Amino acid sequence: MINPDPPKDEVIYIDLQGRPHDTPQECIEANLGVEEAGGGQYQAGGNCGQDPSNIPDNKG
């Protein structure tokens, strides 16, 4: 069986749980999701390729 849905390009973003994402936004949201569910503070991190100035300072 060939992967029916391979990533569109070679760039892969890895979140704090070691999960791959196609875009930095998905990657950052995945990190946010964990922090929200865990009830902790937002942690910048993972290999999301994010611009530090774009990191939200609250969870909304």
Added chain:
Amino acid sequence: MEILEKIKEIFRKYFDAQKRGDIKELVALYRELILSRNSLAVDQGYKDYLDMQIKKINRIPEPHWQKYLANKDAFATKFSPHLDSSSNSPHFLSKLPELKIEYPENVFDLVTKKYPEINEVRNKISIENSDKGAYFRYSDEADHYSIYIPQTNFNQKVSMLIHELAHVISWEKQHHRVESIYSAEFEAHQIEFALTKDISNEFSQAVFGEYLMGQVRSDFQIAIFTNTTLDPIVTYTENFAKYIGELKKENQTDFLFDKKITHDPLVDLSSAVSIVNLLT
């Protein structure tokens, strides 16, 4: 973090091997992925990736985790023999006659009968199409719930909407504050199973059946993250047989293409543990 760079590199090779359908290489890379994810967890102070998922991500209380470990094998034999499953296509709801109800109106009616509090938020809920499974989002600013349901067979859509509405009921009860992923899933399944029983015993059994793949994925990964010397193909095949039935040879490597295993390891864990604990 160095380990994340390593995982990125493994995925580059993994996707390339997927395109080529190179199973031998995929198995080797999958093993590397398991070891790297375990290292990632060890770096954060956990025993392994499973330990990190239990304690940090899902926050499963120890007594619940122990109850699950003690009962999961009994659960597997309790449910699978009663379900009409075909080996590599474990779908149950689509095999039942289509429910004779209006969607979504009658689903709301069914939920309202048992949980009238849903009426208080009914006009704050919209139902949208999804291209990646069922889930809900709540917007604080708009005080609005968006429930996303994929275009799939009718019975499955009904079942998914019931589950997401169960989350809404739980979310409201907890004043928009989730204690943990596990507590949210536990409560949603509890409400969902009470509601699906009201449709019919047959429907309720089929809903349990739909969750068996989550049990297979979870049990397989529990084994593979805690004993990295296990053969992934043999372990996956054994776990599939335990919950569902014999897996045809050509399907024994399907897990190497299953994003819920490669991309979102243990994503079903809270749900799997909740279901076993609620039903045994």
